Amino acid sequence: MxxxxxxxxxxxxxxxxxxxxxxxxxxxxxxxxxxxxxxxxxxxxxxxxxxxxxxxxxxxxxxxxxxxxxxxxxDLVTLADIAQRVGQSRESIRRYVTGERGAGGFPPPVNPARDGTLFYRWSEVAPWLREHLDVSVPQVxxxxxxxxxxxxxxxxxxxxxxxxxxxxxxxx
Known part of the structure; x- marks a missing residue:
């Protein structure tokens, strides 16, 4: 057990x-x-x-x-939370989100129409990070x-x- x-x-x-x-x-x-x-x-x-x-x-x-x-x-995370969890800058993660960097297809935010802070589901982001970046991300x-x-x-x-x-x- x-x-x-x-x-x-x-x-x-x-x-x-x-x-x-x-x-x-x-x-x-x-x-x-x-x-x-x-x-x-x-x-x-x-x-x-x-x-x-x-x-x-x-x-x-x-x-x-x-x-x-x-x-x-x-499970709800901001870009800053994601960056902290994977040891990258918030700007680096923002560029993955917008497709300026990486393979594209970053999971969408849970509140896309909101002005201000966007939230993502870690359970959706973590698999994407594991697949597209060379970072250690724990299983969700x-x-x-x-x-x-x-x-x-x-x-x-x-x-x-x-x-x-x-x-x-x-x-x-």
């Missing part, structure tokens, strides 16, 4: 009694606190897969009345991306007319 590290954002900070209940529910591999004003649970969970680790952690947290809202998202586990989307979708499911149509898309 592998130890998987991830951080859940909670709907609120647990009380002392809830902390005790969380440890009894199997969250003895978690640290609870505040990060950037957000209540969080940092897990180092042993499991066969990251998907299993996240699912069991969410179920344990929710068994005591807390809600897991999302994972701390390491898509389970983290999917788990985060599922947690966020759960928050809005009661507000979406005919949610079953969208759930069916995920199941297909």
């Amino acid at each position: 592998t130890i998987h590290t991830f951080t859940l954002v909670l709907d609120r900070s647990p009380t002392d009694a809830e902390i005790d209940a969380l440890f009894a529910a199997g969250c003895d591999d978690a640290a609870f606190g505040i990060d950037g004003g957000l209540p969080i649970a940092e897990f180092d969970r042993e499991s066969a897969t990251i998907a299993d680790a996240i699912a069991t952690a969410v179920r344990a947290v929710e068994s005591v009345g807390l809600n897991a809202l999302r994972l701390i998202d390491q 586990d898509p389970s983290l991306v999917v788990a985060n989307l599922v947690l966020q979708a759960r928050q809005h499911r009661g507000q979406v007319p005919h949610m079953a149509a969208l759930s069916d898309l995920l199941a297909a």
